Amino acid sequence: MKDYLPLAEQLKILFDRRPHPSRRMYTLQEVSAQTGVSLATVSQMRSGRSKNPQLNTMRTIARFFGIPLRYFETTSADECYALLKQQWVDAPPSLNEIAFRASVLSEKSQQDILTLIKWVQAAEKQNNGDDLPSLPTLSDDEIGEA
Amino acid sequence: MNDPISFAKQFHILIETVVDERGRSVSIAALARATAIAEQSLLNLLSGKSETPRLETARRLCHFFGIDLDYFDQDNERACREYLAQRRNAHSLDLLQDIASEAETLSGKGQKHVLTLLEWLRRARSSL
Numbered sequence: 001m002k003d004y005l006p007l008a009e010q011l012k013i014l015f016d017r018r019p020h021p022s023r024r025m026y027t028l029q030e031v032s033a034q035t036g037v038s039l040a041t042v043s044q045m046r047s048g049r050s051k052n053p054q055l056n057t058m059r060t061i062a063r064f065f066g067i068p069l070r071y072f073e074t075t076s077a078d079e080c081y082a083l084l085k086q087q088w089v090d091a092p093p094s095l096n097e098i099a100f101r102a103s104v105l106s107e108k109s110q111q112d113i114l115t116l117i118k119w120v121q122a123a124e125k126q127n128n129g130d131d132l133p134s135l136p137t138l139s140d141d142e143i144g145e146a
Numbered sequence: 147m148n149d150p151i152s153f154a155k156q157f158h159i160l161i162e163t164v165v166d167e168r169g170r171s172v173s174i175a176a177l178a179r180a181t182a183i184a185e186q187s188l189l190n191l192l193s194g195k196s197e198t199p200r201l202e203t204a205r206r207l208c209h210f211f212g213i214d215l216d217y218f219d220q221d222n223e224r225a226c227r228e229y230l231a232q233r234r235n236a237h238s239l240d241l242l243q244d245i246a247s248e249a250e251t252l253s254g255k256g257q258k259h260v261l262t263l264l265e266w267l268r269r270a271r272s273s274l
Contacts, residue, residue, distance in 0.1 A: 002205075002209065052200045053201055054198045054200060054201070055198045055200065055203075055204045055215075056197070056198040059219055062219065063219075068216050069215040069218060069219040070214040072201060072205075073205060073208065
């Protein structure tokens with residue numbers, strides 16, 4: 001049998017690399033409340049006391065964090081990081097669209113997009129993203145040409 | 147058919163789809179031996195008496211069938227079958243690449259031997 005990375009380690013990396021939208025780690029309470037997995041189960045898995053939970057539980061957790069279920073078959077921390085990194089490929093549709101649209105731009109434009117994203121990140125940090133100025137709406141024609 | 151699929155159904159599809167060269171599915175007894183999962187546990191999962199396996203049980207099944215846990219994350223029967231079909235292709239491609247890269251390390255004479263061996267295998271199989 002393969003030597004899997006202990007579940008507690010896999011979860012530690014997951015919590016670390018998949019933060020709450022406000023860029024801190026999810027709390028056990030939040031994960032429990034939003035997934036319906038009991039707080040006791042979530043906390044025992046994190047602490048390593050529960051090493052072999054039900055597959056359904058892991059599926060719920062994987063879906064909550066937007067990662068593939070095979071994440072829980074990783075055998076090393078490096079494998080975890082690699083999987084989380086490439087994850088944008090199967091990410092929510094909006095992210096796929098961003099990546100797709102960006103892929104046809106020049107390198108210079110891609111750099112500009114990165115700068116823009118960093119600018120939005122900084123702005124969101126300052127005021128929690130609640131009252132960012134709304135973006136001008138583009139007509140379908142303009143989007144088509146972009 | 148877009149109803150969420152049960153583990154029992156996923157397990158059935160897996161067993162019936164993954165077959166050996168002669169088209170035979172694995173028996174539950176053989177599966178139990180190979181995975182060191184109790185036969186009764188397997189039967190309970192197949193009948194739906196156990197709704198979901200433990201993580202480790204699922205991992206062992208994946209290991210045996212040459213798939214990963216993503217299979218059990220498919221939502222419906224069609225997605226499950228597509229997953230297995232893709233997996234089969236990917237698997238044979240992987241193997242071919244392995245074979246090619248291994249063969250590359252051989253001398254020209256050694257590579258000819260491999261070809262002879264392959265031809266021998268092909269004839270042996272067609273005479274079965």
